[in-house]
Amino acid sequence: MIALLIRDLRLAMRAGGGFGLGLAFFLIVVVLVPFGVGPQSTLLSSIAPGILWLGALLACLLSLDRIFALDWEDGSLDLLATAPLPMEAIVTIKALAHWLTTGLPLVLAAPVFGLLLSLPEAGYKPLILSLFLGTPALSVIGTFGAALTVGLKRGGLLLSLLVLPLYVPTLIFGAEMARRGAAGLDVTTPLLMLAGITCGTIALLPFASAAVLRVNLR
Amino acid sequence: MPMGIKVSDLTIARGGIKVLEGLSFQLAAGQALVLRGPNGVGKTTLLRTIAGLQPPVSGRIESAVDTLVYAGHADGIKATLTVSENLKFWAQVFGNADISAALEAFELTPLSNRPAGALSAGQKRRLGLARLLVTGRDVWILDEPTVSLDVQAVEMFAAAIREHLRQGGSALIATHINLGLDEARILDVGPYRAKALEIDDFDGAFL
Numbered sequence: 001m002i003a004l005l006i007r008d009l010r011l012a013m014r015a016g017g018g019f020g021l022g023l024a025f026f027l028i029v030v031v032l033v034p035f036g037v038g039p040q041s042t043l044l045s046s047i048a049p050g051i052l053w054l055g056a057l058l059a060c061l062l063s064l065d066r067i068f069a070l071d072w073e074d075g076s077l078d079l080l081a082t083a084p085l086p087m088e089a090i091v092t093i094k095a096l097a098h099w100l101t102t103g104l105p106l107v108l109a110a111p112v113f114g115l116l117l118s119l120p121e122a123g124y125k126p127l128i129l130s131l132f133l134g135t136p137a138l139s140v141i142g143t144f145g146a147a148l149t150v151g152l153k154r155g156g157l158l159l160s161l162l163v164l165p166l167y168v169p170t171l172i173f174g175a176e177m178a179r180r181g182a183a184g185l186d187v188t189t190p191l192l193m194l195a196g197i198t199c200g201t202i203a204l205l206p207f208a209s210a211a212v213l214r215v216n217l218r
Numbered sequence: 219m220p221m222g223i224k225v226s227d228l229t230i231a232r233g234g235i236k237v238l239e240g241l242s243f244q245l246a247a248g249q250a251l252v253l254r255g256p257n258g259v260g261k262t263t264l265l266r267t268i269a270g271l272q273p274p275v276s277g278r279i280e281s282a283v284d285t286l287v288y289a290g291h292a293d294g295i296k297a298t299l300t301v302s303e304n305l306k307f308w309a310q311v312f313g314n315a316d317i318s319a320a321l322e323a324f325e326l327t328p329l330s331n332r333p334a335g336a337l338s339a340g341q342k343r344r345l346g347l348a349r350l351l352v353t354g355r356d357v358w359i360l361d362e363p364t365v366s367l368d369v370q371a372v373e374m375f376a377a378a379i380r381e382h383l384r385q386g387g388s389a390l391i392a393t394h395i396n397l398g399l400d401e402a403r404i405l406d407v408g409p410y411r412a413k414a415l416e417i418d419d420f421d422g423a424f425l
Contacts, residue, residue: 003310007299014298075292079349082269082288083311218272 001089004080008097011070018066022059022102023109029055030113041118048117049127049178055113056106056131057138057171063102064142065159067094068150068213077150081217087210095136095143095206103135119182126181130194134174137198140205141166147209150216169197222246222388223268223286223357228277229412232263236275236412243405245388247356250379250402253392259407261392262291265361268390287312287355291362293346297335301326301345304334309352320351323378324371339366347375350382358382358389364397372397 012019033051034044071077080090110131111124119127145163149155177190222245229239237260245251253261267274268281269288295304305317321327324344329337334345343366350358358379364372376397379389383401391397 003307007296007303007307010303011296011298071294073292074294074296075290076294076296078266078271078290078292079288079294079308080311081271082286083308084284084313085311 001085001093004085004090004093005097008094009100012097012101018063019101020105022063023105025062026055026059026106026109026113029058030116033117045118045120045182048114048119049123049182050175051117052110052113052119052127053131053134053171053175053178056110056135057167059106060102060135060138060142061160061163061167063098064146064163065149065156067098067143067146069146069155072150077213078217081214087213088206091143091147091209091213092206095140095209098143099136099139103131103139107131107135120184122184123178123182126187127178129191130174130177130181130187133191133194133198134170137170137194137201138167140198140201141170144205144209144212147213147216150213170194173197222249222281223390224278224280225268226278226280228264228267228279229275230260230263230267230272231275232260237263238407238410239275239412241277241407241410245357245390247386247388248383250383250389250391250399252397252399252402252404253390253407254394254404255407259411261407262361264407265359265390265392266290269359281357285356286359287350287353287357288359289346289350289361289363291365293342294349295334295342295345298333300331300333301337302330304345305348305352308349312353312355314352314354317348317352320348323351323381324348324374340368340371343367344371344374347378351378356387358387358391360389360391360393362393363391364393364395 030051037043037047068077071080081087107128110127114124114127142163145159148162149159152158173190173194177187177194180187180190224244226242228241229236231237243251253264255261265288266272268279269286302317302321305320309315309317321330324347326344326348329341334342337345347363364375367375372395376399379397379399382389
């Protein structure tokens with residue numbers, strides 16, 4: 001299992017691996033938004049938490065179809081399925097690798113991007129915490145979507161349509177937590193809801209992903 | 219439970235349509251079985267079913283736990299990893315560490331630090347076959363293993379199979395060419411082709 005994680009991280013770092021794709025997209029969104037809404041820093045600072053969360057979510061979405069598609073194309077997925085690794089472990093490791101290469105860089109870059117959107121000072125801690133809690137759920141849900149659409153030619157559209165509604169709860173509570181934090185309000189309720197959603201998806205979805213992957217490999 | 223595979227009265231389907239039925243054979247330790255049959259008869263489907271990638275329609279496949287290894291049309295090679303990184307990954311997945319013997323057997327040692335994407339088709343295939351050696355599994359299930367291999371590499375492959383059989387392993391191979399394995403039995407799956415009755419009935423409903 002560790003070997004699979006190391007291989008996936010190594011592949012992401014090598015040429016054409018897609019590491020930094022999400023980060024670059026996130027940067028583009030955050031840099032362009034001030035041009036779009038105009039230079040009023042009060043307006044910017046009030047929409048900053050929502051924009052940052054939305055940017056992170058879309059950046060996550062961008063790299064989802066790579067999770068299984070590349071392994072399916074070159075036959076590794078068949079070979080992994082017949083290897084002595086449980087399918088549940090394979091999908092969990094794949095989700096973890098996706099989070100480490102996409103979600104975690106977004107969390108670490110968020111404070112810098114917050115500056116660009118003049119996020120209020122009180123908002124940084126809740127923003128980072130909410131992204132740190134929320135992005136694992138995005139990766140796990142995305143892995144489920146990728147497992148559903150593996151083997152479909154140009155499955156990216158279907159994948160986005162399937163995954164977007166499932167992302168809504170995470171987005172609502174994540175952005176709510178960042179927004180309340182920026183406004184200096186108590187964040188306990190959205191924090192607990194977000195943590196609950198993430199724990200629930202991590203606990204349940206790998207089994208669903210493994211099941212649909214088995215069906216798709218037939 | 220004997221080593222190897224025992225298949226009894228197996229019926230398999232591809233895309234919901236039965237392709238082979240009533241197939242029975244046994245593969246004991248130290249034996250090789252070559253599957254023959256026209257294109258599309260269901261050889262790949264049979265191998266995938268035995269490898270556990272899809273369930274059979276009916277019948278039984280018996281084998282000891284964790285003894286099979288499957289190699290399909292695609293080699294599962296990552297182009298941006300080097301030859302030795304590719305092999306090491308599969309060795310670790312199967313709980314082994316040593317890849318030097320596998321590199322040696324398929325004459326990949328001089329290529330071990332080259333990115334797999336820079337290999338020729340035949341060299342890639344040799345890397346895919348070297349993967350079998352690092353798995354340490356007893357029963358090899360091979361689908362067209364000699365595609366894009368030259369004559370010399372086919373001999374290399376036959377030698378690897380012979381050595382594997384000598385060590386008590388077994389191999390189930392779907393291939394059209396003569397591997398030069400005199401000890402291998404040949405099973406033509408053509409006669410087990412499923413009757414196309416359902417399809418006739420289906421057409422009849424519309425006529």
